[in-house]
Amino acid sequence: MLSDVMEDYLKAIYTLQTEDGDPVATSAIAEYLDVTPPTVTSMVEKLEDRGLVEREKYKGVELTAEGETVALEVLRHHRLLEAYLTEHLDYSWSEVHDEADRLEHHISEEFERRVADALGDPEVDPHGDPIPSEDLAPIAEDDTTRLSDHTEGDTVVVARVSDRDDEELRYLSNAGITPGTRVRVVGVAPFGMVTVRVGERETPEASPNGESQGREQSLPESVAASIRVRRTETEGATPESGVGGA
Amino acid sequence: MLSDVMEDYLKAIYTLQTEDGDPVATSAIAEYLDVTPPTVTSMVEKLEDRGLVEREKYKGVELTAEGETVALEVLRHHRLLEAYLTEHLDYSWSEVHDEADRLEHHISEEFERRVADALGDPEVDPHGDPIPSEDLAPIAEDDTTRLSDHTEGDTVVVARVSDRDDEELRYLSNAGITPGTRVRVVGVAPFGMVTVRVGERETPEASPNGESQGREQSLPESVAASIRVRRTETEGATPESGVGGA
DNA sequence: GGTCGCATTTAGAGCCGTCTAAAGTTTAAG
DNA sequence: CTTAAACTTTAGACGGCTCTAAATGCGACC
Incomplete structure (x- = not known):
């Protein structure tokens, strides 16, 4: 309706x-x-x-609570579709968003269930964004920080990247920076430009990023801010507090 | 646009x-x-x-020619989706139509191509309807006749069934009458009611209709008219001419 | 060949989602 | 505290798709 x-x-x-x-x-x-x-x-x-x-x-x-439920339903559709297109229809990581944006409004409950089944009820989509559960319960606060809030020496694992900008996604994909990739911040230039050394992925599985291994990448502030990361267990890598912002 | x-x-x-x-x-x-x-x-x-x-x-x-091309494009989407949902997402034969009717307007060229690839460029959908080719050339005249135009003794193979009526499809599916099924007309009652003996499928492949094998089924005129059949090579089974109609 | 019934079109309206232009409110700056 | 800038809402309009009610055209039947 x-x-x-x-x-x-x-x-x-x-x-x-x-x-x-x-x-x-x-x-x-x-x-x-x-x-x-x-x-x-x-x-x-x-x-x-x-x-x-x-x-x-x-x-x-x-x-309202009801409005949020609707939003979560749509988001669930979107992210399941992104995951499905990537895993079963050979879409690349960066092509998936627009297709999902159109289809999300037109799939049935039936379709949603069958796609979720085919994927084995995944918890995150290919960009690392959490997929709302079938009961559409609010999504738990996430424990990630912005890459741009970290400083030289921090080693972190990429958790999520924005799914809204094709070009940015292609760039990151090329650079070998995808959810699961370990990176070490090697420098922060004025205006927030961040340089990282790209490490191996934590879960090597499907797409190895061999040739990017060990390379250094500089990322403009806007990009570094849209990459959400989680600190590694081995090293303390808490960002300075209070640096967040639009 | x-x-x-x-x-x-x-x-x-x-x-x-x-x-x-x-x-x-x-x-x-x-x-x-x-x-x-x-x-x-x-x-x-x-x-x-x-x-x-x-x-x-x-x-x-x-x-116009242009209008027909658009129609064929939409039809291609529809029928590829029906095939895909049936083969890869475990939809049954009769559930597929409504989902395809909604999605057909919202898939990209990309999606169309990948689905066609995944299916191996099929020529017909699960209901036996021809899928327009990628170049959207007009579909060749088909060589089928209506089951309702046949008479006692004819043996024919089901080629296509209408995809527009769920209930009818479920009924036929139950009766073991699907594209590929061989049937023999054993009686035509007044008002076009047709009784057939259900034979084995020509291409046994996926869904065997074991328990319906050999059973007799009576079909109302409206249903028999929406089943398109092809005569078997072994027997002459041309319908009386000029019986077609709305 | 007129007339009646049915199919079709015209007329007029409403809701949806969008816009531009203008008016109103909030807030920050002086 | 005044006022200007920025943001938001109101007013009015339009195109898309649909409806009902009324007018018109077509064709068949006597």
């Missing part, structure tokens, strides 16, 4: 909200979905009428 | 047109798509503006 478009708004609000906990601004949604702010205002009113969001005029919008 | 809805109209016109060669009536499209006739008139005007159909007021509508 919800339109594709409504689902997109809920997904956008979910994504923007979980990034920083605050109510989501009209303009942020507009930018994320590439529409004008008045369009967002009118859509958000409809979502409010349906009890999917709560809103305070001029302040921002938040999902 | 075409909307889902436009694609549905083109597909409907294609289907209705190839059933009897004549221009397609507004009311036929309306019934097929479950909308009102005025809706069809206005949509058909838009399709005409785009050069996808030709139309004579109060007479009917036909696809």
Whole structure:
């Protein structure tokens, strides 16, 4: 009964909200979905009428529990599709997002279940993003930090990369930086440019990144900020606190 | 650039047109798509503006070459999806149609190609319907006849069944009547009710219909008319001529 | 060959999602 | 504390797809 478009708004609000906990601004949604702010205002009113969001005029919008469930359902579809396309239809890591973005609104519960079965109920998609469980329970807070918040000497394992930018994904893929890759920060230049030495993957499995092994890679701040990492068990690698931000 | 809805109209016109060669009536499209006739008139005007159909007021509508290509593209998507869902996602024969009807409008060329690859470029879908080739060349006339046009004693092989009615499909599936099944007409009752003896499948492969083997099945006229059959090489089984019809 | 019934089209309306232009609110800067 | 800048909402419009009600055309039957 919800339109594709409504689902997109809920997904956008979910994504923007979980990034920083605050109510989501009209303009942020507009930018994320590439529409004008008045369009967002009118859509958000409809979502409010349906009890999917709560809103305070001029302040921002938040999902209700029901709205969040819808967002999680769509997200589950999206990420299962990404995983399926990668594993069973030979899509590469970076091609998968747009296809999933279209299909996520049109698959049945049946399809969702069969895809999940075929994959063995995975917990993360190929970009390392967690796949909401079948019961659509809220996703637990994650324990990752931004690569850009680390300093020289830290050794970390890549946990997640953003799935929204094809070009960035191709670049990282080329550089051998994928979820599971161990990297060591060898330098932080002004403006947040981070240089890392690419190590071997923790779980070597499918795609070995042989030729990138040991190479040094410099990453612009924006890219380093969208890479979420987890510290290795062997070394302390806690980032300085309070460096987060937009 | 075409909307889902436009694609549905083109597909409907294609289907209705190839059933009897004549221009397609507004009311036929309306019934097929479950909308009102005025809706069809206005949509058909838009399709005409785009050069996808030709139309004579109060007479009917036909696809242009371009319109037919679009219809074939959508049909290719639909039938590849039906085949894929059946072969790789464990869907049953009768569940597949609705899922394909939704997804057909939203898959990329990429997806189409990868699915076709995974299937090995099949020529027919699970219902026996021909899958348009990648170049979308018009589909050759088929050499099948309606089961309902045959008479007592004819032995034929099921070539295609309609994919539009779940219930009918489940019924036939239960009766062991699927594409490839050999049947012998043992009686034709008044009002076209046909009774057949179900034989073994020509290509035994995947789903054997063991328990239905040799059973007799009576099929109402409407069902027998939607089953397309091909005569066996061993016996003459040409239907009476000129019995075709809506 | 007229007339009646059915098919089709025209007319007018509504909802959805979007836009631009204008008006209103909030907030930060002076 | 005033005011300007930035953000948000209101107002009004449009194209897409659908509907109902009314007008029109076609064809068949007497």
